[in-house]
Amino acid sequence: xxxxxxxxxxxxxxxxxxxxxxxxxxxxxxxxxxxxxxxxxxxxxxxxxxxxxxxxxxxxxxxxxxxxxxxxxxxxxxxxxxxxxxxxxxxxxxxxxxxxxxxxxxxxxxxxxxxxxxxxxxxxxxxxxxxxxxxxxxxxxxxxxxxxxxxxxxxxxxxxxxxxxxxxxxxxxxxxxxxxxxxxxxxxxxxxxxxxxxxxxxxxxxxxxxxxxxxxxxxxxxxxxxxxxxxxxxxxxxxxxxxxxxxxx
Amino acid sequence: xxxxxxxxxxxxxxxxxxxxxxxxxxxxxxxxxxxxxxxxxxxxxxxxxxxxxxxxxxxxxxxxxxxxxxxxxxxxxxxxxxxxxxxxxxxxxxxxxxxxxxxxxxxxxxxxxxxxxxxxxxxxxxxxxxxxxxxxxxxxxxxxxxxxxxxxxxxxxxxxxxxxxxxxxxxxxxxxxxxxxxxxxxxxxxxxxxxxxxxxxxxxxxxxxxxxxxxxxxxxxxxxxxxxxxxxxxxxxxxxxxxxxxxxxxxxxxxxxxxxxxxxxxxxxxxxxxxxxxxxxxxxxxxxxxxxxxxxxxxxxxxxxxxxxxxxxxxxxxxxxxxxxxxxxxxxxxxxxxxxxxxxxxxxxxxxxxxxxxxxxxxxxxxxxxxxxxxxxxxxxxxxxxxx
Ligand SMILES: Cc1cc2nc3c(=O)[nH]c(=O)nc-3n(C[C@H](O)[C@H](O)[C@H](O)COP(=O)(O)OP(=O)(O)OC[C@H]3O[C@@H](n4cnc5c(N)ncnc54)[C@H](O)[C@@H]3O)c2cc1C
Numbered sequence: 022x023x024x025x026x027x028x029x030x031x032x033x034x035x036x037x038x039x040x041x042x043x044x045x046x047x048x049x050x051x052x053x054x055x056x057x058x059x060x061x062x063x064x065x066x067x068x069x070x071x072x073x074x075x076x077x078x079x080x081x082x083x084x085x086x087x088x089x090x091x092x093x094x095x096x097x098x099x100x101x102x103x104x105x106x107x108x109x110x111x112x113x114x115x116x117x118x119x120x121x122x123x124x125x126x127x128x129x130x131x132x133x134x135x136x137x138x139x140x141x142x143x144x145x146x147x148x149x150x151x152x153x154x155x156x157x158x159x160x161x162x163x164x165x166x167x168x169x170x171x172x173x174x175x176x177x178x179x180x181x182x183x184x185x186x187x188x189x190x191x192x193x194x195x196x197x198x199x200x201x202x203x204x205x206x207x208x209x210x211x212x213x214x215x216x217x218x219x220x221x222x223x224x225x226x227x228x229x230x231x232x233x234x235x236x237x238x239x240x241x242x243x244x245x246x247x248x249x250x251x252x253x254x255x256x257x258x259x260x261x262x263x264x265x266x267x268x269x270x
Numbered sequence: 271x272x273x274x275x276x277x278x279x280x281x282x283x284x285x286x287x288x289x290x291x292x293x294x295x296x297x298x299x300x301x302x303x304x305x306x307x308x309x310x311x312x313x314x315x316x317x318x319x320x321x322x323x324x325x326x327x328x329x330x331x332x333x334x335x336x337x338x339x340x341x342x343x344x345x346x347x348x349x350x351x352x353x354x355x356x357x358x359x360x361x362x363x364x365x366x367x368x369x370x371x372x373x374x375x376x377x378x379x380x381x382x383x384x385x386x387x388x389x390x391x392x393x394x395x396x397x398x399x400x401x402x403x404x405x406x407x408x409x410x411x412x413x414x415x416x417x418x419x420x421x422x423x424x425x426x427x428x429x430x431x432x433x434x435x436x437x438x439x440x441x442x443x444x445x446x447x448x449x450x451x452x453x454x455x456x457x458x459x460x461x462x463x464x465x466x467x468x469x470x471x472x473x474x475x476x477x478x479x480x481x482x483x484x485x486x487x488x489x490x491x492x493x494x495x496x497x498x499x500x501x502x503x504x505x506x507x508x509x510x511x512x513x514x515x516x517x518x519x520x521x522x523x524x525x526x527x528x529x530x531x532x533x534x535x536x537x538x539x540x541x542x543x544x545x546x547x548x549x550x551x552x553x554x555x556x557x558x559x560x561x562x563x564x565x566x567x568x569x570x571x572x573x574x575x576x577x578x579x580x581x582x583x584x585x586x587x588x589x590x591x592x593x594x595x596x597x598x599x600x601x602x603x604x605x606x607x608x609x610x611x612x613x614x615x616x617x618x619x620x621x622x623x624x625x626x627x628x629x630x631x632x633x634x635x636x637x638x639x640x641x642x643x644x645x646x647x648x649x650x651x652x653x654x655x656x657x658x
Pocket of ligand 1: 393394395396397398401402403404426427428429430483632635636637638639640641642645657658
C-alpha cells in the first residue's frame with residue numbers, strides 16, 4: 022500500500038510571532054521554520070505503518086517556496102521514501118492545497134493520505150476535509166489512533182468531551198491529532214540516507230490547478246495584551262474580589 | 271560566498287536541538303551541583319549516531335566535515351548544556367582523527383566503530399604538569415621492550431579519565447637531546463586505560479563539574495606495539511594536524527554557550543521591571559547585549575570560515591586560532607554580561623548564567639591559551655619574531 026503524507030513548512034513553534042508593522046501579515050525574515058508539528062505526527066504514523074509491514078511506500082508532499090525541500094528532507098530522514106515538492110511563491114490557501122493534493126492523489130493512487138489536522142501558522146483546519154470532499158473519499162479527522170484492517174481503517178477521533186471510533190473504507194483521508202503518537206527525531210545515519218532519496222519538483226501549472234487565492238486577508242493584529250495579575254493576601258480577599266470585582270461568583 | 275546552512279546542516283542543528291530539549295536547565299543545574307557524568311545525555315547522542323559525524327562511513331561514521339561537527343557542537347552548547355554537555359561527547363568527535371588518518375586498517379576496524387557507538391570512551395593524555403603549553407617538552411617516556419612499550423610518567427587535566435576505558439597518549443620515545451627538531455621523538459598511542467598501572471585523581475575545578483578532569487599517574491603501563499599510531503617519533507606531528515579542527519569545535523561550543531547566555535539575559539531584560547519599566551529599555555542594559563550579539567556573530571563567521579577552509583583541504587591555522595580566540599572572548603563577554611543584566615539574581619545558581627560564566631572560562635584557557643594563540647598569529651600572520 023502506498024501512503025501519501027502532506028507536510029507544511031511553518032514558523033517554528035518556539036518562535037515568538039511578530040506582526041509586520043503594516044499589519045499585512047507576520048514577520049518571516051530571519052525566523053526559524055520547521056515542519057508543522059501535526060504533520061510530524063502524520064509522518065511518524067506513516068513510518069510506523071511501514072515498519073509494521075502495512076505500507077510499502079511513503080511519499081511526502083510539501084507545497085510552497087523552494088525551501089520546503091528542507092521540510093521534505095526531514096520527512097525523508099524520519100523514514101519517508103521519496104518526496105514531491107509543488108513549488109510556488111504564490112500564497113496557498115487550504116482549497117488550493119486540497120486541489121493540488123487531489124491532483125497528486127490522482128497521479129500517485131495512494132490508499133491512504135495522512136495529514137495534520139491543522140497547521141500551526143493559520144490554524145485553518147480545512148485541508149484534510151476539503152481533500153476528502155474533492156476525492157469523494159471517507160475521512161477520519163482528529164485521529165488519536167489508527168488501526169488498519171483489510172480494505173478499511175478504524176480511527177479513534179478526538180471530539181469534544183471524549184473519543185469517537187469510526188470505521189472507514191480505504192482509500193481514505195486521515196488527519197492527525199496531538200495524541201496519535203510521539204514523532205521520532207532523525208538520527209544521523211537516517212539524515213545521511215535521506216540525502217540520496219529522490220525529491221520531484223512540480224508546479225501548480227504542471228498539475229493543472231489554479232491556486233489563485235479566494236480569500237483576502239484584510240488585517241493581521243497582535244492579540245490584546247493581558248493585564249498584569251494581582252496577588253491576594255488571603256482566601257477571604259480572593260472570594261471578595263471574585264464576588265465584587267470579577268462578579269463571577 | 272554562501273552564508274546559509276544547507277539542508278543537511280539545518281537537519282543536523284534541528285535534530286541535535288530536539289535531543290537536547292529533553293535535557294533542560296534543571297538537569298544541567300543538578301549536574302553542576304552534584305557532578306556525575308551525563309551518561310543518559312551521552313547515550314542519546316550516541317544512539318542516534320552522532321558520535322561518528324566526522325569519522326569515515328566505512329567504520330560507521332557519517333564522513334561529514336568539521337563544518338557539520340561544529341554545527342552539532344554549537345547546538346549542544348547553545349541548548350544550555352554548555353561545556354558540560356559539549357565536553358561529554360567532544361573527544362569522540364575529533365579525538366580519534368589521528369587513528370582515522372594514520373591508523374592501520376586493522377586499528378580502524380577495531381577502534382572506530384566502538385567509539386562511534388559510544389561503547390568506548392576515550393580520554394586525551396597530552397598535557398603534562400611539567401611541560402604546560404610547551405608540549406614538545408613532555409616527560410612521559412615510552413621505552414620499547416620487544417613487542418611492547420613500557421610507559422612511565424604523569425599527565426594533567428586529562429578529561430573524562432574517571433570513566434574512560436581508552437587513552438590517546440603522547441609519550442617521548444627518543445630523548446629530547448637526540449632529536450634535532452623538538453617536535454620529533456614523540457609517539458602517539460591509543461591503548462587501554464589499565465587502572466592497575468594508571469592512577470586517576472580528579473581535580474576539583476571551577477565549573478563543568480559533570481565532566482571530570484584529572485591528574486593521571488602512569489607507572490609501568492605496558493602498551494603493545496600495535497597500539498602505536500603511525501610511525502615512532504611522529505606522534506606530535508599527527509596531533510598537530512588535529513589541532514585546527516579541535517580549535518574550531520571549541521570555538522563553536524564557546525559561541526553556543528555565549529548565545530545561551532545572551533538568550534537568558536535578553537529574556538530577563540524584557541521581563542524584569544524596575545523604576546517602572548523593563549530594565550531592557552535602558553541603553554545601559556541594551557548596549558552590552560547588542561555588543562555581545564555582534565561579537566558572537568563575528569566569531570561565528572570566523573569559525574565557519576576556518577571550517578570551510580579545513581573541509582576544502584586548505585590551510586586554516588590562522589583562521590582556526592583566530593576563531594578560538596574570538597569565540598572564547600565573545601562567549602566570555604556574553605556570559606559576564608548575562609550575569610550583570612540579571613543583577614543580584616545573576617549570582618544565584620537557579621538563574622543558570624553564573625554556571626555559564628564558570629564554564630566559559632574553559633575555552634579561554636584550553637586547549638591552548640589566549641596568549642599562545644596571539645603569539646602564533648603574531649609570528650605566522652604578521653611575520654614577527656617567534657616568541658615561544
Ligand atoms: C577544563 C580543562 C580540561 C582540559 N582537558 C584536557 C584534556 O582532556 N587533555 C589534555 O591533554 N589537556 C587538557 N587540558 C589542559 C589544557 O590544554 C592546558 O591547561 C592548556 O594547554 C594550558 O597549559 P597549562 O595549564 O600547563 O598552562 P601553562 O603552559 O603553565 O601556562 C600558564 C600561563 O602562562 C602563559 N604562557 C606560557 N608560555 C607563554 C609564552 N611563551 N608567552 C606568553 N604566555 C605564555 C599561558 O598563556 C598561560 O596564561 C584541560 C584544561 C582544562 C582547564
